Amino acid sequence: MSTDSAVTIGLILPDVLGTYSDAGNSTVLAQRLRWRGIPASIHPILAREAPPTTCDIYLLGGGEDRAQLFATSWLRSHQTLLNTIAERALTLTVCAGLQILGHTMTDNHGQHQPGLGLLDITTTPRRQRAVGEIITQCHLPDVGMLTGFENHQGATTLGPGTKPLGRVVTGVGNGDGHAVDGVLTDHILGTYLHGPVLARNPALADHILRRVTDHTLPAIDLPDLPALRSTYLKTVV
Amino acid sequence: MARLRIAGIGITMSLNTAQRHRSRLRLGGWARVAALAGSIAAGLSQRLGYGQGSMIGGRVTLALCPSMLTQLAAGRRVVLVSGTNGKTTTSHLLAAALRTAGLVAHNASGSNMPDGIVAALIAHPEAELAVIEVDELHLAAVADAVNPAVVVLLNLTRDQLDRTTEVRKIAGRIGEALAHHVDTVVVANADDPITVQAASKAARTIWVAGGAGWREDAASCPNCGELLEDGENGQWSCTCGLARPPVTWWLSDNVAHTAGHAVPLELQLPGRFNLSNATMALAAAHQVAKVPFVTAATAFAELSEVANRYATVRYGQHTVRLLLAKNPAGWTEMISVLAEPRPLVVSINAQGADGRDTSWLWDVPFERLTARPIAASGERAADLGVRLSYADLEHHTTPDPLAGLALLPPGPVDVVANYTAFRQLTQRLVHVH
Numbered sequence: 262m263s264t265d266s267a268v269t270i271g272l273i274l275p276d277v278l279g280t281y282s283d284a285g286n287s288t289v290l291a292q293r294l295r296w297r298g299i300p301a302s303i304h305p306i307l308a309r310e311a312p313p314t315t316c317d318i319y320l321l322g323g324g325e326d327r328a329q330l331f332a333t334s335w336l337r338s339h340q341t342l343l344n345t346i347a348e349r350a351l352t353l354t355v356c357a358g359l360q361i362l363g364h365t366m367t368d369n370h371g372q373h374q375p376g377l378g379l380l381d382i383t384t385t386p387r388r389q390r391a392v393g394e395i396i397t398q399c400h401l402p403d404v405g406m407l408t409g410f411e412n413h414q415g416a417t418t419l420g421p422g423t424k425p426l427g428r429v430v431t432g433v434g435n436g437d438g439h440a441v442d443g444v445l446t447d448h449i450l451g452t453y454l455h456g457p458v459l460a461r462n463p464a465l466a467d468h469i470l471r472r473v474t475d476h477t478l479p480a481i482d483l484p485d486l487p488a489l490r491s492t493y494l495k496t497v498v
Numbered sequence: 499m500a501r502l503r504i505a506g507i508g509i510t511m512s513l514n515t516a517q518r519h520r521s522r523l524r525l526g527g528w529a530r531v532a533a534l535a536g537s538i539a540a541g542l543s544q545r546l547g548y549g550q551g552s553m554i555g556g557r558v559t560l561a562l563c564p565s566m567l568t569q570l571a572a573g574r575r576v577v578l579v580s581g582t583n584g585k586t587t588t589s590h591l592l593a594a595a596l597r598t599a600g601l602v603a604h605n606a607s608g609s610n611m612p613d614g615i616v617a618a619l620i621a622h623p624e625a626e627l628a629v630i631e632v633d634e635l636h637l638a639a640v641a642d643a644v645n646p647a648v649v650v651l652l653n654l655t656r657d658q659l660d661r662t663t664e665v666r667k668i669a670g671r672i673g674e675a676l677a678h679h680v681d682t683v684v685v686a687n688a689d690d691p692i693t694v695q696a697a698s699k700a701a702r703t704i705w706v707a708g709g710a711g712w713r714e715d716a717a718s719c720p721n722c723g724e725l726l727e728d729g730e731n732g733q734w735s736c737t738c739g740l741a742r743p744p745v746t747w748w749l750s751d752n753v754a755h756t757a758g759h760a761v762p763l764e765l766q767l768p769g770r771f772n773l774s775n776a777t778m779a780l781a782a783a784h785q786v787a788k789v790p791f792v793t794a795a796t797a798f799a800e801l802s803e804v805a806n807r808y809a810t811v812r813y814g815q816h817t818v819r820l821l822l823a824k825n826p827a828g829w830t831e832m833i834s835v836l837a838e839p840r841p842l843v844v845s846i847n848a849q850g851a852d853g854r855d856t857s858w859l860w861d862v863p864f865e866r867l868t869a870r871p872i873a874a875s876g877e878r879a880a881d882l883g884v885r886l887s888y889a890d891l892e893h894h895t896t897p898d899p900l901a902g903l904a905l906l907p908p909g910p911v912d913v914v915a916n917y918t919a920f921r922q923l924t925q926r927l928v929h930v931h
Contacts, residue, residue: 285860485883
């Protein structure tokens with residue numbers, strides 16, 4: 262796309278998948294564009310509205326069990342949006358948002374809930390909830406270490422040929438026994454990292470923005486960021 | 499050792515007082531030993547400078563005698579005050595109103611887990627009334643232990659997701675506990691769907707239009723998960739039948755209304771949310787001790803600070819107003835209190851009691867704050883600083899809040915801190931200064 266028109270960011274169901282403050286990812290993306298003179302707009306997509314299917318970026322966040330099921334059935338009833346996510350736009354999906362894009366999710370009562378099938382992943386319950394700081398080494402070039410806070414009870418297994426977003430350095434991540442976190446496909450970046458993940462890891466935000474703007478983006482120096490990253494990454498330096 | 503012994507004598511005296519009021523407080527022999535051991539631990543903790551000692555004292559007592567809470571509550575009319583935000587203020591308002599009717603035991607410092615509650619009840623053996631602020635995670639267990647006359651349930655929103663759990667699970671547990679207590683009257687906020695789901699399980703509920711400035715946790719029905727329908731005048735409902743119940747109490751401007759009564763509330767405490775807290779306290783005080791509405795409102799008006807919150811202290815060239823906000827809902831209300839653009843220190847920690855995850859800062863609408871000199875402080879000053887930058891708010895960043903204060907222009911300053919940051923700061927500003 263050209264930088265003359267605004268980059269549009271669709272924030273999917275922030276009132277349902279907003280429990281873990283992942284809506285902050287939309288603020289980070291929009292501000293990092295505006296600071297570089299590129300117009301940006303955030304479209305909070307609420308459940309009662311017909312969702313826009315022309316956004317450049319879509320964001321999904323974490324939510325409670327029941328909210329997760331609601332979001333799944335809502336997305337299933339908006340097939341055009343699902344096609345856009347699968348084939349055209351770039352989507353960042355976090356925690357519950359990651360799980361619902363897979364084949365199935367099994368809840369704590371052993372009940373299998375069908376997911377949306379956009380990703381070749383399945384999620385089953387962990388015995389113990391994974392709560393705490395997590396550090397991963399991102400597989401994307403030029404992104405480096407990712408820091409975040411995870412809080413989930415899902416163990417997510419990747420299908421053969423599905424790549425994770427990163428290797429777990431400390432923490433749990435997907436928790437499938439392979440020390441990896443998230444998912445990486447041509448159109449979808451998935452992770453268990455909150456924080457929000459783009460606030461703590463601007464290199465990942467800029468990776469997303471470079472892909473949708475097709476531009477090299479000048480660096481942004483946020484005064485507090487070095488201290489933030491050194492606090493959270495100090496365990497691995 | 500002298501202070502230790504004094505602490506021991508202190509508890510002996512209060513137990514003697516207890517014996518004189520046998521009808522109110524009858525402790526078994528082992529319970530008395532437990533209370534004494536707790537008192538010794540509290541004295542030791544105080545002497546070593548760890549704090550006021552109420553937590554450790556209560557913890558030791560409870561460890562030795564788990565039924566202590568039940569024994570201490572026996573014979574008293576107990577009101578429990580719980581919810582995510584407003585517990586401390588509402589319990590202070592309620593205690594002020596009830597003191598017009600008799601002696602009141604109250605965990606005034608905000609130590610709201612079972613250990614702190616035990617300490618508060620031991621300290622006031624003669625009080626026939628008790629106002630107990632309870633952490634919402636402990637509400638079910640404490641209610642089972644003390645069989646309260648009244649439970650005030652203010653609101654339930656997300657807070658410390660790493661320490662607690664998702665808010666709807668907490669609401670479920672509270673609902674189950676309230677259902678068991680058929681003699682307990684619940685005073686609850688009708689405007690918060692999650693609170694309504696929990697409180698509607700009670701045998702009798704007095705519904706108050708307490709307001710809900712932040713409904714981000716309640717877009718979908720807490721009962722069935724479908725989207726809630728919003729109607730006129732704050733009505734909300736779901737196809738499953740859960741709906742805003744008809745209210746007994748409501749507010750218009752600063753006047754609380756119930757059938758046949760209009761009670762003007764002239765609070766010194768700022769903010770719409772405190773008028774709402776006062777209305778809940780008004781309803782509870784009347785329910786538990788028939789405190790006349792005007793008497794209660796007069797008692798409320800005398801409160802200018804609550805466990806150091808809203809207090810104003812001089813520090814060097816600054817007059818500092820101390821404010822506490824610790825989650826998105828509390829902050830959303832607090833931003834209206836910060837309408838006047840005074841210089842501002844925000845201090846954020848992420849210790850266990852605060853929640854170790856700072857993600858919640860991104861749900862605080864800092865974008866609504868007008869520009870002013872700001873210092874980002876606390877153990878998580880950098881997280882806060884990043885958040886403020888993305889809200890286009892210029893700021894200084896200094897982990898030490900008093901160093902941050904020193905960077906601001908002289909005169910009035912607002913300080914907003916979360917739980918442990920507030921405690922650390924008030925210890926330095928109020929107790930030392």
